[in-house]
Amino acid sequence: xxxxxxxxxxxxxxxxxxxxxxxxxxVLDVGCGDGSLMSLLTKEKxxxxxxxxxxxxxxxxxxxxxxxxIEGNAETELHQFPSQSFDFVILSQTLQAFYNxxxxxxxxxxxxxxxxxxxxxxxxxxxxxxLLFFGKMPVTKTLPNKWYDTPNLxxxxxxxxxxxCLEKNIKIxxxxxxxxxxxxxxxxxxxxxxxxxxxxxxxxxx
Amino acid sequence: MSDKLENIKKLNISKPLLLDCKxxxxxxxxAYETYGKLNDSKDNAIxxxxxxxGDQFVSGINPITKKDGWWVTAVGPGKAIDTNKYFVICANVxxxxxxxxxxxxxxxDTNESYGLNFPVIxxxxxxxxxxxxxxxxxxKKLLCATGGSMGGMQLLQFCSTFPNRTFSxxxxxxxxxxxxxxxxxxxxxxxxxxxxPVWNNGKYLKNNVQPKNGLAVARxxxxxxxxxxxxxxxxxxxxxxxxxxxxxSFNADFQVESYLRHQGFAFVERFxxxxxxxxTRAMDYFDLxxxxxxxxxxAFKDQKTKFLVISFSSDWLYTTKENKDTVIALxxxxxxxxxxxxxxxxxxxxxxxxxxxxxxxxxxFIDSMHTKFKNEKRI
Numbered sequence: 001x002x003x004x005x006x007x008x009x010x011x012x013x014x015x016x017x018x019x020x021x022x023x024x025x026x027v028l029d030v031g032c033g034d035g036s037l038m039s040l041l042t043k044e045k046x047x048x049x050x051x052x053x054x055x056x057x058x059x060x061x062x063x064x065x066x067x068x069x070i071e072g073n074a075e076t077e078l079h080q081f082p083s084q085s086f087d088f089v090i091l092s093q094t095l096q097a098f099y100n101x102x103x104x105x106x107x108x109x110x111x112x113x114x115x116x117x118x119x120x121x122x123x124x125x126x127x128x129x130x131l132l133f134f135g136k137m138p139v140t141k142t143l144p145n146k147w148y149d150t151p152n153l154x155x156x157x158x159x160x161x162x163x164x165c166l167e168k169n170i171k172i173x174x175x176x177x178x179x180x181x182x183x184x185x186x187x188x189x190x191x192x193x194x195x196x197x198x199x200x201x202x203x204x205x206x
Numbered sequence: 207m208s209d210k211l212e213n214i215k216k217l218n219i220s221k222p223l224l225l226d227c228k229x230x231x232x233x234x235x236x237a238y239e240t241y242g243k244l245n246d247s248k249d250n251a252i253x254x255x256x257x258x259x260g261d262q263f264v265s266g267i268n269p270i271t272k273k274d275g276w277w278v279t280a281v282g283p284g285k286a287i288d289t290n291k292y293f294v295i296c297a298n299v300x301x302x303x304x305x306x307x308x309x310x311x312x313x314x315d316t317n318e319s320y321g322l323n324f325p326v327i328x329x330x331x332x333x334x335x336x337x338x339x340x341x342x343x344x345x346k347k348l349l350c351a352t353g354g355s356m357g358g359m360q361l362l363q364f365c366s367t368f369p370n371r372t373f374s375x376x377x378x379x380x381x382x383x384x385x386x387x388x389x390x391x392x393x394x395x396x397x398x399x400x401x402x403p404v405w406n407n408g409k410y411l412k413n414n415v416q417p418k419n420g421l422a423v424a425r426x427x428x429x430x431x432x433x434x435x436x437x438x439x440x441x442x443x444x445x446x447x448x449x450x451x452x453x454x455s456f457n458a459d460f461q462v463e464s465y466l467r468h469q470g471f472a473f474v475e476r477f478x479x480x481x482x483x484x485x486t487r488a489m490d491y492f493d494l495x496x497x498x499x500x501x502x503x504x505a506f507k508d509q510k511t512k513f514l515v516i517s518f519s520s521d522w523l524y525t526t527k528e529n530k531d532t533v534i535a536l537x538x539x540x541x542x543x544x545x546x547x548x549x550x551x552x553x554x555x556x557x558x559x560x561x562x563x564x565x566x567x568x569x570x571f572i573d574s575m576h577t578k579f580k581n582e583k584r585i
Binding site for chain 2: 050056059060062063064065066067068069070071072077080081082085
């Protein structure tokens with residue numbers, strides 16, 4: 001994947017996330033990377049953004065940009081954030097990388113009044129055909145790693161997460177599927193279709 | 207040494223200061239130094255708090271010792287804290303021995319050095335005295351305040367006692383209270399001094415001497431704690447000091463022994479033994495949470511200051527965990543806090559030596575804060 005297409009992809013996801021957020025709120029970006037989303041939210045929505053990031057180099061990039069970031073592991077260090085201390089907590093494409101995604105998700109819902117989660121959709125048709133026709137673990141734009149070097153431990157589909165939330169009594173306020181350039185609302189009625197045609201799923205939970 | 211101290215910058219603080227030990231002091235000197243120029247909009251002032259054995263001479267050549275300032279790696283023209291751009295202030299703590307009011311100063315009542323008649327001071331007392339200096343220099347709000355080790359402890363106290371007096375703060379390798387291990391190491395240093403017969407219950411200055419042996423041992427203890435096990439092994443290993451084999455004596459056969467002896471005896475030339483007693487005591491008494499009913503959360507409440515806490519992975523004196531506890535407390539109070547751990551083998555000393563990743567982080571944060579502070583002032 002070239003840097004350029006990655007940026008475009010990121011922009012689409014971030015734009016959807018930004019659109020979900022009102023102005024002037026407090027946001028915690030868990031796994032904030034180099035702070036691109038935090039910068040966007042600070043500039044365009046006057047949002048007070050904080051980040052948690054594991055990778056040292058990314059932490060420094062955030063600091064140089066004047067963004068507030070804490071170096072740490074979301075798996076073990078979310079306890080440091082007081083309950084309901086943020087309006088929104090964002091977790092972009094990392095849920096599947098945790099040892100215990102359920103515990104992390106519960107912590108996110110404790111910290112934030114609402115939680116925005118995006119996942120690479122393992123139910124996307126390209127992923128399915130890759131396994132079906134080639135018999136190999138899928139490598140796609142949203143899942144760029146090979147089976148042996150992927151950080152993803154708990155891959156799931158949009159449908160999986162949807163059902164998980166229903167089971168655990170987590171309220172889904174919005175669910176949005178992203179395919180190339182289009183976004184669409186995911187509902188119970190169109191779940192099968194969206195699960196097949198969305199590259200990425202974005203959930204607003206509370 | 208005392209003659210030379212006459213020529214350094216001193217502020218005479220006439221305003222009475224009530225110390226934590228309930229004694230009130232007034233008309234006492236606070237020695238300080240500044241680097242760079244305060245600009246017209248006064249948005250470029252940075253206050254540095256020094257550590258246990260530091261002083262006000264942060265950068266350039268220390269006029270008393272004729273050696274490099276203690277933080278030349280970070281502060282100076284073109285450095286991470288660039289004195290071409292920023293106005294850097296540092297004061298010698300009270301209890302110190304570089305011109306500020308300390309145990310070797312003359313007690314006007316007895317016409318002798320205070321010695322043990324000097325009151326036991328605290329980190330809060332030190333910080334209150336230094337705030338007066340900011341008033342004197344006409345600085346309402348600092349761009350940044352920073353300090354490592356005891357300097358970081360002063361900084362946390364400063365932010366708590368004088369909320370929002372600084373736009374940003376960088377506590378480095380420190381904690382909100384002294385750990386049992388750190389108290390123990392300080393006690394070792396004090397016992398070494400007090401066991402030296404020359405110390406004479408703190409009255410050694412009458413005879414114009416220093417308890418050099420005890421003070422040197424105290425410094426050696428410190429030096430061991432400033433390095434990491436790995437760093438020390440890599441630097442010295444079992445290397446012998448300019449000899450082919452053991453001497454079968456108690457001379458400094460090993461390089462590490464020679465290093466410690468050198469550090470110990472170089473130190474006695476510039477430091478006062480009673481100052482070590484008083485300053486280490488102030489560190490041991492430091493427990494920021496204890497000052498508030500609501501503990502640390504209350505200590506940091508209503509902070510608008512932007513914090514960056516920095517720790518070093520191989521620091522066993524003020525561990526990453528302790529620094530993270532500070533971050534947790536700041537978070538719990540709703541403060542704006544960043545945290546970075548610098549991966550290094552250089553131990554607690556990392557903030558004083560040339561550690562590029564640390565210096566880059568320091569510079570990146572301060573420069574970005576300067577931009578933000580200017581914008582805030584404009585609005």
